[in-house]
Amino acid sequence: MEHSPEHSQHAPGPSSALTLTNLPSSSSSSSSSSRVHEEGENNGQRNDENLHHQEQEHEQQRSGVSYHLNISISNVARIHIRDDVWSCLVVLVTFWFFASMTLILGYYGSVTLELGPNGSRLIQTNPFFVQSIKVKELIKQKPGLMLYGFHGPPPSDVEISWTETHDAFVPANLHKEWLFFLNKGSKVNISYAMSSTSSSPLSLVIAQGTQSLVDWIEDPSYPNLTLSWNIIYGRGKIQQEIPKSSNYYIAVRNLNSEEVEIQLNFSFNALIYDTTQAHCRCSLGNRLCTFELYLLGENAAVLSSPGPNEETSNSNWYVKVSYGPRWITYFVGSGVMTILILLAFRICKIFQSIDGIGFHAGGMQSERAPLLPEKDDEISSWGSSYDSVSHDEEDLEEWLAKTFPEGKPSNEGDSNNTRCLCVVCFEAPRDCFFLPCGHCATCFTCGTRIAEDAGSCPICRRKMKKVRMIFTV
Template sequence: MPEHRSTAAAPSAAADGGATWNLRHGSAAAVRDDTCSCFAVVFSFWLFVSMTMMLGVYGSMTIVLGPKSSIVYQPNPFFVQSVKVENLEEKPGPGPILYGTYKYPPLDVVSTWGETNNVSLPSGSHKEWKYYLNKGSAINISYHVSSRSSSVFVIIAQGTDSLTRWLEDPTEPNTTLSWNVVHGTGMITQEISWSSSYYVALGNLDEDVEVALNLSVRALMHNTTNAYYKCALTNNQCSLNIFFPEGSAAVLNASNEWHVKLSYGPRWVTYVFGIGGLTLLVFWAFNILNKLQCAHEGREGFRSEGTEPQRAPLLSQKDDDLSSWGSSYDSLSQDEEDLDFLPGGPIDGKFLGDGETSNNTKRLCAICFDAPRDCFFLPCGHCVACFACGSRIAEAAGTCPVCRRNMKKVRKIFTV
């Protein structure tokens, strides 16, 4: 019987160890899967942000330069390494000029220019002109409508969005910077309070009409006297390097109308180290949090596994089966050898009386070594303690100290 119990306990311990190893192995695999997923998601996110910066915020664009235009581009030096401007037209005359300055140049150069446009407007049509004007500039529009019975719209719109809203509803006055319904002869004056592209447009909802427009513009241009870089875009392209980390400004001046393409050269060091560094940072933080969570779960599991096996019976628990409830004396005779490991046990099935003494300690209670063994446990039938100690064992542990089976009752043995 002792050999049988030891053999049964060993597979149980091995099974518990295998279950613990499988649990930890599964947790480690789950952590690896979560970490790889986190790395892929974070890397994809920062790659998307970088592509948005390079192709969206600092993507190439086509610019229409009007007469006496002066535009400043001051990109972030952490993301942009160079500014490249390419001329898209081949025509005589002085072309645009790209300047490079250490800081934002002042708007203190005044230039006046004008032009005249004679337009024939059919019914339901419009005509527009685009100019780039800096803050502080002013525009005067003198008009003459050929038919006194006809009226036309004369508007000044800031940007493409404002012009589009006006084209959708020409009779709405709040969509543009300046909105006028004119006929005959007159003049319109508008001060510019923000550097941007502006449209001067005519609209006709009546019969066909001819309109003469005379534009007079007082433009403010950027001062490029202290420029450290100058390149004319007559038939080639110009590239300006942006200082890091101070930055610099690119000034594009044009005396006539030109179409140019502007593009930015990315600072690859920022994108490479930015994507890699931020990805590793988030990856490291996620990995640390994952390990802390797994360690916490492991401690909780260790506590539960450390306490339960001590109370688990070595034999399968079938105590509820009434067929296992045999005689206490039968069980006592069958498990006599199992009691040898305890300090005391029954001898020849007899117990000492209360007043008797003996040097044979096997007849005394294995718990207190004071009183004789005068009780047995149900359903196993083991007799190893006095009735007082047996009652305390039943109330505290609830399992037999010999076979670890659940105790149903404690019966007292009366000597006659």
């Protein structure tokens, strides 16, 4: 007994606890009650920590699912916008290419002109698309053609007169023609004298342009196809004033079965352009003439032919007129059109972003809320990217009641799993949603099959465009 105090003084903590067992019962009961109280407090603190930790993990899981789906949806939208931009750019470039080729080869393509004596033809074009006018004589055997360049269209107030006489033998059912280029306001006097031995009438016309002459040749009895239509016999005179600057054909046709001889006298009082103020002149005798156009300001060119003489009395001039394209206009136009279409897509994207921000701000709380009711089992971890499922549960239950009137499906174990299982197979969880309605009612396999077969949502019957997989974290 004397060693007990010494032992209790030098012994470690456990042996002191042993000495407590030799104390009276009152001290023993008080010690045990204090230990029980301390253990209860420790257990309570551990339970609180576990609950707080579980809540944090649950919140992280919710936020992780929402964050993952937001990234996937934004990526899909960005890919669609990029595809639309490239598609529009390809269509724009193709359209502009064909439009440019149509202007260069079609509207501003090269043409062949035929000029008669004392011809004075004005050539005007758009300087924004044409940089130069090139004129070349095709048959280089009759000199005298001239090209004049002006800063603006010159006046056609110069009067010139000349006379031509033609003795013609017109075969049966054929015709003879003479071409002249006459400006507006010119006058033509035609005198004719048929051979005294001929008793058959002829048809004499003044036709404006090649098409009018062709129409008259096909139907010579119809008078409205030409500017002037006459049946001539014996001697006479015809007068005609020119209403428009163009090529005019004076033609005689024999509608009889025998050849007819006729003498024609053409007297012209024509108006031609004043070429004294031209800033450039070029003779087409032995070379190609080029007239450069100014981008800003008016430009005009006049192509003139000499008067009739003994060498050229029965001949016309054939020239080729071509236009040099102003390439800078086509390149700048392509760039401007590309910039405009990109700006349009940029503005549309900005408006879409603004609408998306408003949508996310209004539905932030609903996105972070659990998308399916919490369950005690593992199914509580499944989710959806659209909160429209919770609003359409009543429609889904009505659809299930119509589909299975006897009650529960055969593959369903309990009623709590109905809202989490695929409404088609009742085996796999709902891990997909439909676009654009956003309903989540089937598994990805069944949803894909529905989209391929029917193509409509089983809840709202809207047309399905795509089926998206839901990923859980």
